[in-house]
Amino acid sequence: MNIEERLLKGDKRACARLITMLESNDMEAVEILKRLYKNTGNAYVIGVTGPPGAGKSTLTDKLVKELRKKDKKVGIIAIDPTSPFSGGAILGDRIRMNDLSLDKNVFIRSMGTRGSLGGMSRATWGAVKVLDIFGCDYIFIETVGVGQSEVDIVKTADTVLMVMVPNLGDDIQAIKAGIMEIADVFAINKSDLDGADKTKLEVEMNLDLNENTDYRPPVVKVSAAKNKDIDVLLEKIIEHRRHLEETNKLEERRIRNNKMELLKMVEEDLMSLILDKAVKEDLLERLARDVTLRKTDPYTAKDEILKLVVNE
Amino acid sequence: MDRPIRVLVAKPGLDGHDRGAKVIARALRDAGMEVIYTGLRQTPEQIVAAAIQEDVDVVAMSILSGAHNHLFPRVVNLLKEEGVDDVLIIGGGVIPEDDIPFLLESGIEAIFTPGTSTKDVIEFIKNNLKR
Incomplete structure (x- = not known):
């Protein structure tokens, strides 16, 4: 049996190998996804984001266990940062999910960001498709611990779950632009800590100012480590899904997401096309030098690089 | 290989700390590995499940408790049962000299004992990958 047939039969090794191939830009894997793309679209994708240490992995572990009670098949893509210096990474999200490892209806894959900003790479999008074909009902993408503006996850997920913890900053943090704007559901984790009510209140006050009135993101206090109110949180996620489906917004959102994926792939391919040429012909080096020596200006130099691919 | 080497670092058994494994x-x-x-x-079953899902090139295990003669070969056999034959398996920890030949024979390809330079481990991995 080839890898394609094995994946369709739900073989974990085939699933794992295909993700590896996509991570290494293997064209054979891309051809397989082209053929099997019609088998995707069944999985519901939940993006889990939030600052480092908020408890994203632990919360994902608990949410998945809740879904397993409903007999859903679940995939998890857990992303951790790749070192920009060595290219290596420590992928440690599995530590919080060890007892899911043996469940035959759960597949966990750790991925390094490998240089992509915001952590969402072409390989991540590819892995989502593989898990979808593999037969997952739900796919969780756990992002790297984010700061304030890494909003890439919203371009991939159907529901974005923002995990927050008490006492990370004052209420002005809650009204800043960026990740606070992309959440469909808020979880205030570590709810047993002092300050959880205050954090919830701050988020709620911020939401009061939203203009969108047909959907208001719920804010749920949970404790992942103590397994408290996880079922409430899952219900809110499912309510958001229901809202999207009933108002026809799911398709709208997926069109938007696919647009972003397409643009990102084109951008990547164009970049590598241009850079390959520019670097090979020493153009980049020469132009950077000329700009420094004031022989030319950066704007003219930029046009010269663009001429490598545009013939106008 | 134009992709990073992927290594599962695992602690089978009941050890109380993982300082060495973290180093x-x-x-x-x-060294640029994931x-x-x-x-x-970790149980051997969990280690094998993780190795498969993560599609690693290397499984590196560390044991301090003395259970190596039982747990290391168990992981090797479980991987074999799953049909996984392209993963390099290495071990380390507090392991008496006398036990090493048995472990090597049972399919652990190298045993690194206290005092080993991390450079040696990296070199061994790079030179002995199976795919």
């Missing part, structure tokens, strides 16, 4: 994990990271770290108290 190795960090050294492999600095290290999947699963933490303490």
